[in-house]
Amino acid sequence: MYLLNFCEYGRSNHDYDTISRPSGSGDYLFLQFKAPMKVYIEDKITITRENACILYTPGSPQRYQAVRRFYNSYLHFSSDENPGQSFGIPENSIFYPEDPMQVDSFISRLHQEYFSSIPFREESIHALITLMFLTIARGLTKATTQKEDAGHLYPVFQSLRLKMLTECGENWDMERLCKCVNLEKSQFYAYYRNFFSSTPKNDLLRARLEKAKYLLSNEALQVKEVAQLCGFQSQAHFTRYFKAYCGCPPGAYAKQII
Numbered sequence: 001m002y003l004l005n006f007c008e009y010g011r012s013n014h015d016y017d018t019i020s021r022p023s024g025s026g027d028y029l030f031l032q033f034k035a036p037m038k039v040y041i042e043d044k045i046t047i048t049r050e051n052a053c054i055l056y057t058p059g060s061p062q063r064y065q066a067v068r069r070f071y072n073s074y075l076h077f078s079s080d081e082n083p084g085q086s087f088g089i090p091e092n093s094i095f096y097p098e099d100p101m102q103v104d105s106f107i108s109r110l111h112q113e114y115f116s117s118i119p120f121r122e123e124s125i126h127a128l129i130t131l132m133f134l135t136i137a138r139g140l141t142k143a144t145t146q147k148e149d150a151g152h153l154y155p156v157f158q159s160l161r162l163k164m165l166t167e168c169g170e171n172w173d174m175e176r177l178c179k180c181v182n183l184e185k186s187q188f189y190a191y192y193r194n195f196f197s198s199t200p201k202n203d204l205l206r207a208r209l210e211k212a213k214y215l216l217s218n219e220a221l222q223v224k225e226v227a228q229l230c231g232f233q234s235q236a237h238f239t240r241y242f243k244a245y246c247g248c249p250p251g252a253y254a255k256q257i258i
Contacts, residue, residue, distance in 0.1 A: 001079070001080065001122075001126050002077050002078075002079050002083075002125065002126045002129040002130065003077060003078045003079070003122070003125075003126075004075060004076075004077050004110060004113075004114050004125045004129070005027055005076040005077055005078060006075070006076045006114070007074070007075040007076070007107070007110050007111045007114040008072075008073060008074055008075075008111065009073045009107050009108050009110075009111035010034065010071070010073055011071070011072055011073065011074070012069075012070060012071050013066070013070035014070065015066060015068055015069055015070060016065065016066050016067075016068060016070070017065070017066050017070040018063070018064070018065040018066075019062065019063065019064055019065075020062070020063045021061065021062040021063070022061050022063075023059065023061070024056060024057075024058060024059045024060045024061060024062055025056070025058075025062060025076060026058060026059075027058055027076050027077060027078045028055065028056065028057060028058060028076070028077050028078065028079060028083065029055075029056040029062060029074060029075075029076055030053070030054075030055050030056075030074060030075050030077070031053060031054050031056070031064075031072055031073070031074045032051060032052075032053050032072060032073045032074070032100070032103055032104065032107060033048050033050070033051065033052045033053070033054075033064075033071075033072050034050060034051065034071040034072050034073060035050060035066065035067070035068070035069040035070070035071040035072070036048055036049060036050060036066075036067040036068070037052065037064050037065065037066055037067060037072070038064060038065045038066075038067060039052075039054065039063075039064045039094055040061075040063040040064065040065075041092060041093060041094075046094050047067060048094055049096070051096065051097070051100035051103075051104075052094050052095070052096055053094070053095055053096065053097055053103065053136075054092070054093065054094055054095070055083065055084055055089055055090065055091050055092070056091075056092055057082070057084065057091050057092060060091075060092045073104065073107045073108075073111075074107075075107060075110055075129075077129060083129075083133050086133075087133045087134060087136070087137035088137055088140070088141070089133060089136055089137055089140065090140075095140065097135075097136050097139050097140070098136075098138075098139025098140070098142060099135075099139060102132075102135055103132065103135075103136065106128055106129075106131065106132035106135070107132075109128055110125060110128050110129065110132075113125050113128065150191065150194065150195075153181065153191055153195075154195055156181055157181065157191060157192065157195050157196075158195075160177065160180050160181060161192075161196065161200075161203065164177070164200070164203070164204060164207075165203060165204070165207040168204055168207040168208045168211055168230065168231055169208070169211070169229050169230050169231040170231060171231065172200065172204055172231075174188070174189075174200070177200055204231075205241060206245075208230040208231050208232065209230075209241060209242060209245045209246070211229075211230050212226050212227075212230045212238070212242060212250065213246065213253070215229060215230070216250055216253055216254040217254070223235060223238070223239070223250045223251050223254075226238070226250065227239075227250075238250065
């Protein structure tokens with residue numbers, strides 16, 4: 001059972017304050033840093049971002065210093081089981097929860113329970129701590145899975161993108177793209193943006209316009225024919241995008257090249 005020894009929510013110390021406990025605190029300490037912090041772990045310094053978390057185990061050295069503003073939330077607790085091992089949460093190292101606002105909410109509720117005298121206080125505290133670690137663990141597992149999926153999907157996306165750009169005159173709607181990698185639209189879009197810092201629409205449009213420039217420069221083709229070969233729905237549609245991209249209509253561009 002989790003026993004809460006002390007809890008603080010939104011604690012502020014003076015700027016640049018340092019906490020140093022070479023022998024730890026004798027119990028578990030869970031911290032959520034609400035402002036950037038310098039954390040010292042095995043003679044290494046990590047400068048955290050806002051909402052970084054750390055779970056110190058009993059007896060582990062604790063040393064951290066505010067980069068400027070000292071602002072955090074924390075709970076000291078005892079337990080007959082190791083929460084890090086039970087839930088797969090990193091111990092004595094910085095990690096970032098998927099949803100920091102959820103963690104913030106749990107600590108706020110624990111703070112209220114700790115300073116209350118309502119019935120079943122201990123049971124409520126145990127349940128809240130358990131649910132907090134369960135929520136954190138699920139988020140970390142999800143992040144790990146997404147990272148593994150990204151590593152597996154990157155070459156698949158590379159191959160698909162190359163085919164799309166090479167055959168840019170074809171119809172590459174989102175339904176076709178998603179079907180190629182067996183993903184939903186939102187998933188496909190998120191992975192594509194992450195991998196290429198662009199969107200399929202922007203990449204395809206750029207490839208079509210570059211192909212149009214080549215055809216206008218090297219082939220005796222009418223503007224309408226170029227538009228069709230490059231996958232544009234109409235000549236007017238093609239002309240509007242080409243002018244925005246090249247600064248002149250496609251007909252004028254062809255005459256300049258000649």
